[in-house]
Ligand code: DI6
């Protein structure tokens with residue numbers, strides 16, 4: 025008797041479904057089936073209907089199958105590098121001193137403004153390809169290195185183009201409020217006026233942003249300034265995210281919670297009242313251990329308090345040239361455990377289910393019937409191995425909407 029005909033059937037896999045309610049949502053001897061790009065079955069192999077078959081059948085031989093990984097915070101579209109700045113900081117200069125001396129974000133702005141679309145794409149593509157080789161199937165990409173109308177739009181167009189060229193979902197975020205450009209030195213409000221009156225409407229009209237972000241720090245923008253931008257985003261029905269409490273306790277997380285932001289990111293200097301503000305707001309706390317490590321920060325985000333308050337925890341690379349030149353999400357997962365005290369299960373949930381929430385995406389991030397069949401098959405047999413490894417990826421095969429992006433390998 026012939027059973028359901030599926031497009032893909034993976035059998036004898038160790039499923040880490042990452043559904044809520046248990047650390048990994050594990051099914052030891054599991055199977056997963058896909059039809060029309062969606063998960064049609066996920067459960068014990070023995071529960072498969074008799075005669076089940078598929079166009080492509082894979083015997084996972086007990087290997088680990090997880091949702092495709094989701095990197096919910098990157099600045100991977102940019103030109104140039106900041107290696108000499110790294111030397112300066114190792115020599116004792118602080119991030120702020122380098123920035124105030126005209127380096128920092130402005131150095132990458134200069135390089136990015138000078139790069140045409142083809143150059144920007146050519147320089148950025150290898151970073152995205154590295155993330156894909158490490159199991160990523162959805163990535164968020166911010167602008168913020170143009171800080172003028174044309175270059176901000178160009179950055180976002182390149183991000184969209186990468187999503188067309190490569191088998192990955194790219195979500196874009198407008199980050200015109202990343203820093204005050206040199207032309208507006210000492211006039212942050214004037215820059216924000218232009219961002220709100222001209223750049224944001226242009227980005228929205230071109231459909232180039234899925235969300236709006238800002239950098240809330242004394243060297244960038246105040247909560248009051250960010251509040252103005254968030255109101256403008258709300259008028260355009262664009263959700264918001266915020267770089268908050270990275271270098272100081274500026275009240276950004278509370279502002280993000282008030283605006284029902286998708287996420288508040290960094291949070292090393294988050295206070296108890298900030299934790300209380302996030303609790304119950306639905307705003308996801310996105311942890312960025314790569315920036316913590318690369319800046320040689322010492323103060324860690326209050327993970328225990330966030331966990332106790334039930335604030336969802338996500339983990340991302342923050343891939344950027346200045347503070348987190350990291351293009352491996354499993355490495356960020358490892359660092360979130362070793363530096364911030366997450367469990368490997370929290371790190372994997374942070375790079376799947378919770379990361380999807382930080383992007384406002386309800387159709388992925390778990391292995392559950394009806395969800396998008398973005399999957400990762402690993403040369404590993406325990407889910408903790410993903411965070412417990414440093415160095416080359418153990419990825420065997422990615423599947424995007426059920427399609428393998430190369431022949432399944434060992
Ligand atoms: N915080 C960061 O760590 C990055 N952006 C931000 O808001 C730094 C970006 C850079 O230095 O290029």
Ligand code: FE
Pocket residue numbers: 097098099267342344
């Ligand atoms: Fe960032």
